[in-house]
Amino acid sequence: MTEPTRSAARVEVRYAETDAMGIVHHSNYPVWFELARTALCRETGSHYADIERSGYRLTVTGMNLRFRRPARYGDTVEVAAWIERLGSRGIRFAYEVRNGAELLATGSTEHVWIEHRGRPCRIPESLAPEFRRLAGRRR
Amino acid sequence: MTEPTRSAARVEVRYAETDAMGIVHHSNYPVWFELARTALCRETGSHYADIERSGYRLTVTGMNLRFRRPARYGDTVEVAAWIERLGSRGIRFAYEVRNGAELLATGSTEHVWIEHRGRPCRIPESLAPEFRRLAGRRR
Amino acid sequence: MTEPTRSAARVEVRYAETDAMGIVHHSNYPVWFELARTALCRETGSHYADIERSGYRLTVTGMNLRFRRPARYGDTVEVAAWIERLGSRGIRFAYEVRNGAELLATGSTEHVWIEHRGRPCRIPESLAPEFRRLAGRRR
Amino acid sequence: MTEPTRSAARVEVRYAETDAMGIVHHSNYPVWFELARTALCRETGSHYADIERSGYRLTVTGMNLRFRRPARYGDTVEVAAWIERLGSRGIRFAYEVRNGAELLATGSTEHVWIEHRGRPCRIPESLAPEFRRLAGRRR
Numbered sequence: 001m002t003e004p005t006r007s008a009a010r011v012e013v014r015y016a017e018t019d020a021m022g023i024v025h026h027s028n029y030p031v032w033f034e035l036a037r038t039a040l041c042r043e044t045g046s047h048y049a050d051i052e053r054s055g056y057r058l059t060v061t062g063m064n065l066r067f068r069r070p071a072r073y074g075d076t077v078e079v080a081a082w083i084e085r086l087g088s089r090g091i092r093f094a095y096e097v098r099n100g101a102e103l104l105a106t107g108s109t110e111h112v113w114i115e116h117r118g119r120p121c122r123i124p125e126s127l128a129p130e131f132r133r134l135a136g137r138r139r
Numbered sequence: 140m141t142e143p144t145r146s147a148a149r150v151e152v153r154y155a156e157t158d159a160m161g162i163v164h165h166s167n168y169p170v171w172f173e174l175a176r177t178a179l180c181r182e183t184g185s186h187y188a189d190i191e192r193s194g195y196r197l198t199v200t201g202m203n204l205r206f207r208r209p210a211r212y213g214d215t216v217e218v219a220a221w222i223e224r225l226g227s228r229g230i231r232f233a234y235e236v237r238n239g240a241e242l243l244a245t246g247s248t249e250h251v252w253i254e255h256r257g258r259p260c261r262i263p264e265s266l267a268p269e270f271r272r273l274a275g276r277r278r
Numbered sequence: 279m280t281e282p283t284r285s286a287a288r289v290e291v292r293y294a295e296t297d298a299m300g301i302v303h304h305s306n307y308p309v310w311f312e313l314a315r316t317a318l319c320r321e322t323g324s325h326y327a328d329i330e331r332s333g334y335r336l337t338v339t340g341m342n343l344r345f346r347r348p349a350r351y352g353d354t355v356e357v358a359a360w361i362e363r364l365g366s367r368g369i370r371f372a373y374e375v376r377n378g379a380e381l382l383a384t385g386s387t388e389h390v391w392i393e394h395r396g397r398p399c400r401i402p403e404s405l406a407p408e409f410r411r412l413a414g415r416r417r
Numbered sequence: 418m419t420e421p422t423r424s425a426a427r428v429e430v431r432y433a434e435t436d437a438m439g440i441v442h443h444s445n446y447p448v449w450f451e452l453a454r455t456a457l458c459r460e461t462g463s464h465y466a467d468i469e470r471s472g473y474r475l476t477v478t479g480m481n482l483r484f485r486r487p488a489r490y491g492d493t494v495e496v497a498a499w500i501e502r503l504g505s506r507g508i509r510f511a512y513e514v515r516n517g518a519e520l521l522a523t524g525s526t527e528h529v530w531i532e533h534r535g536r537p538c539r540i541p542e543s544l545a546p547e548f549r550r551l552a553g554r555r556r
Binding site for chain 4: 159160165166167169170173185191196199200201203204206214264
């Protein structure tokens, strides 16, 4: 077992993401996490949009965030994502948001695989090897 | 021809809608317009969600907004919508956002009817009489 | 010690809150929580906007969500909030989102008090009795 | 008089930006415009965040959008912005959103300069030459 693959998305803070405190509103971090998760999924060779088109979805069942320092308009942050736990039916992704060397926030999201009729299912056979590789497991 | 029906949606400003200037970010007004448009469509007797389920959609093709005074967290605004122009293939809705007696913003959105394959179409026969009534026309 | 006071905010799902899966995107739940938290704070007799104007803020330090069932455009959900833990320097609020009898999501947010220079502080003296009352404690 | 300077921001569509129609909700375009406007302002040598810190703001007074074709999750669009009209007290910016060669949307926003007390004012002296240059005027 090796280290899980880490993706990194660079996100320029949008004015619309700030709030009356002058900082990025906390509801934007799940959206940033999703950008980093999209970048990570792309490393499987399939864009998540293609996975959806093939009839499978990773629905969000849980989410956890810790906020340490605020981000502000004018900042460009880096959002890292990696697989923290890979099960046969679900995945936990972990995240870090940094502004340069400074850690702004951490978090995780939990997901289960859903097939086209909306029922939970096992990870599609065609994707399993690539997700295992991302998770840092030998195939 | 009589006056068009006006709907009114009361919207409590959300903290997430404010920006670093301490006011509601302008990108939220189209979302508020949509709430008032939903309330207006409900007056046809069919929720817009049901119209969509029947295979028809009113896609947005244009949008126009004027901002006069800002809204702030703590405010509850009233958003009015009415049909400004009703064609056989499209609709223009007009809007006003007020905070008490004070006019904050005005605007309009233009829409065309789309059928289930995504092609422009005429207003569904079953909805036409009700939309004409809302527009203030005799049937 | 009695039960904490529960506020309830009714939230009509906005079309803009849905995503390509046809359900409300998970990043909107923290925004809904905030509406219920605002309603709860109002029970102290001071709108949170007034608390901010007096120089104090409750910044978000953490957030936790579980999603059970999706909400959809056309739904009006009820979001309840209550104080789960009241400390001298922070608060944990808990939340439930229901669609009629059906529980859609649960969550909690953690906050610390910040004074006007941005430093953590104790709960303002003037607010402490009311927050204790909301938390279900005898004063 | 020469051509105005055009900035270009590349924007990866976020899942949260899509709606139940499977396309990007129209309320996101003003947010994308703002990213391109930020990129354009940066060409003056001052980030808009610095302009704000110096006590001046460009508030939005009007907005106009035409939607031709939808954007979808998986797309990366290019948003161009340029100065369409430069007055002593206000600016009109114009925008184009493209997906490759395909034009998705066009629009414009109107702004007036506001000083630190919130009153309309003339463009700050220090910024005027740079904005004239961006607008394609000889200084």
